[in-house]
Amino acid sequence: MLQNTxxxxxxxxxGLLTAIGPLAIDMYLPAFSAIAMGLQTEPGxxxxxxxxxxxxxxxxxLFYGPVADRFGRKPPLILGxxxxxxxxxxxxxxxxxEHLSFWRIVQAFGGAAGMAIPRAVIRDRLNTRESARAMSLLMLIMGVMPILAPLIGAQVLLFSDWRGIFSVMVFTGGALLLATVLSLQESMPKEKALPLKPSHIANNYLSLLQHRSFMCFSLAGGIASAGMFAYIAGSPRVFIHLFEINPQHFGFYFGANAAALIFTSQVSAYLLKYYAPEKLLRVAQNVQIIFVLAGVMLTLSGALTLTTLMIVLLGFMACQGFINPNAAALALSAQGKRLGTASALMGTLQMLAGALAGLAVSSWHSNSALPLTTxxxxxxxxxxxxxxxxxxxQVENLP
Structure with a gap:
C-alpha cells in the first residue's frame, strides 16, 4: 500500500528514472535550429x-522486459x-x-530501461487501484521534466551551444545511476523469476498480443500518448515558426501544457479514492476527442489562433492526465506473473505509435498547424x- 506521505x-x-526519457526528448527541442545550423543540415x-x-x-x-522478469528490476535499470x-x-x-542520429538511438536503448521497468516495480508492490494512484503520482514527478527540460535547454543555449544540452544529460544519467545503485531495493521475489529462453519469451509476447483486454487498454493509452509525441515533434515548428514565438519563451508555452497534465494526473489520483479507473478513463476520452476535433475544425476554417491552439492543447493534455495512468493500471491488472514483459510490450506499443506520429508531423510540410491538429x-x-x-x-468477462 502507499504510505500516508x-x-x-x-x-x-x-519518477526520476521514468523522467529520463522526457528529459532526452524535450530538452533539446529549443536547439533544433542551432543543431541544424551547427551540423549544416536541414531542420527536418x-x-x-x-x-x-x-x-x-x-x-x-522488448529486451528489458524479459530481462527484468529473469534477473529482477534493479540490474537492467543499472545497465540502461x-x-x-x-x-x-x-x-x-x-x-x-548521421552520427547524432545513431547515438540518439543508442541513448534511447539506455533510456528505455527507465520507461519499461518502473511500471513493473509499482505493480510488484501495489494492487490495481493503488497502482493507478501511484502512476498518477509518478506523472507528477516525471511531469515536471517536460516543463523544466525545454526551459533548461533554452537557458543552456545562452552560455553554451547545443552540445552543452547533452552534457547536462550526461550529468543527469550519472546522478541517477548512483542513486539507483545505492538506494533502490529489488521488488521482484526470486521465486517469481522467469526463464530467459527464446521460446518462453516468444510465447509470453505472443500470449500478451492475443490478450484482448491487455492489448486494447495498452493501445488506448499508448495511441493517446502518441498524440503527445506528435505535439512534442511539431510544437517547435508551430510555436516558433508559425506563431513567431521567441525560442527563449518556447519553454513557457510548452510548460503550460505539461502543467495541465501534472494537475489532472493528481486530480485523477484523488478521484480514484471514490471512482473506479474505468469510469475516469471513459469520461476523459469523451472530453479529449471533443477538444481535438474542434482543433481540426478551427484549423481548416482558418480560425486557429495562438490562443485557441493553446486551449485545444491544454484540453488534450489535461485529459492525458486521466488516460495514461488508468489505462496502464488496467492493462497490467491481470499480468502479475509477467509484469516486466507486459510493461515492456505496453511501452513498445506506445513508443512505436509515438514514433509514427512524430514522423508523420515532421514529414508533413505545411504553412499551418494542420499536420499537428490532424x-x-x-x-x-x-x-x-x-x-x-x-x-x-471487461464487462463481457464479468462473472
Missing part, C-alpha cells in the same frame, strides 16, 4: 532524430543508465547529423475506439 522515496526515484533531419529516439525506446523495451550516460556523451561529440485527432480517435472496446471486453 504522497511521495515515498522509492516512488520519487522511479534534426526533427527526425526525435523519431529515431522514439523508435529506439520502442525496440529496446550506463548506456544512456555514455551515449549522451557521444551525442555531445557528434560532428554530423495527427492529434487521428491518435485520439483511435485511442477512443480501443478504450471503448477494452471496457466492453
Amino acid at each position: 504522497p511521495f515515498p522515496r522509492w516512488l520519487i526515484l522511479l 533531419l534534426v526533427e527526425r532524430t526525435l523519431a529515431s529516439y522514439l523508435l529506439g525506446l520502442a525496440l529496446a523495451q 543508465l550506463v548506456i544512456f550516460t555514455l551515449a549522451s556523451f557521444m551525442c555531445a561529440q557528434s560532428n554530423s547529423i 495527427v492529434l485527432a487521428v491518435c485520439v480517435s483511435l485511442s477512443w475506439f480501443f478504450g471503448r472496446k477494452a471496457l466492453k471486453i
Whole structure:
C-alpha cells in the first residue's frame, strides 16, 4: 500500500528514472535550429532524430522486459543508465547529423530501461487501484521534466551551444545511476523469476498480443500518448515558426501544457479514492476527442489562433492526465506473473505509435498547424475506439 506521505522515496526515484526519457526528448527541442545550423543540415533531419529516439525506446523495451522478469528490476535499470550516460556523451561529440542520429538511438536503448521497468516495480508492490494512484503520482514527478527540460535547454543555449544540452544529460544519467545503485531495493521475489529462453519469451509476447483486454487498454493509452509525441515533434515548428514565438519563451508555452497534465494526473489520483479507473478513463476520452476535433475544425476554417491552439492543447493534455495512468493500471491488472514483459510490450506499443506520429508531423510540410491538429485527432480517435472496446471486453468477462 502507499504510505500516508504522497511521495515515498522509492516512488520519487522511479519518477526520476521514468523522467529520463522526457528529459532526452524535450530538452533539446529549443536547439533544433542551432543543431541544424551547427551540423549544416536541414531542420527536418534534426526533427527526425526525435523519431529515431522514439523508435529506439520502442525496440529496446522488448529486451528489458524479459530481462527484468529473469534477473529482477534493479540490474537492467543499472545497465540502461550506463548506456544512456555514455551515449549522451557521444551525442555531445557528434560532428554530423548521421552520427547524432545513431547515438540518439543508442541513448534511447539506455533510456528505455527507465520507461519499461518502473511500471513493473509499482505493480510488484501495489494492487490495481493503488497502482493507478501511484502512476498518477509518478506523472507528477516525471511531469515536471517536460516543463523544466525545454526551459533548461533554452537557458543552456545562452552560455553554451547545443552540445552543452547533452552534457547536462550526461550529468543527469550519472546522478541517477548512483542513486539507483545505492538506494533502490529489488521488488521482484526470486521465486517469481522467469526463464530467459527464446521460446518462453516468444510465447509470453505472443500470449500478451492475443490478450484482448491487455492489448486494447495498452493501445488506448499508448495511441493517446502518441498524440503527445506528435505535439512534442511539431510544437517547435508551430510555436516558433508559425506563431513567431521567441525560442527563449518556447519553454513557457510548452510548460503550460505539461502543467495541465501534472494537475489532472493528481486530480485523477484523488478521484480514484471514490471512482473506479474505468469510469475516469471513459469520461476523459469523451472530453479529449471533443477538444481535438474542434482543433481540426478551427484549423481548416482558418480560425486557429495562438490562443485557441493553446486551449485545444491544454484540453488534450489535461485529459492525458486521466488516460495514461488508468489505462496502464488496467492493462497490467491481470499480468502479475509477467509484469516486466507486459510493461515492456505496453511501452513498445506506445513508443512505436509515438514514433509514427512524430514522423508523420515532421514529414508533413505545411504553412499551418494542420499536420499537428490532424495527427492529434487521428491518435485520439483511435485511442477512443480501443478504450471503448477494452471496457466492453471487461464487462463481457464479468462473472
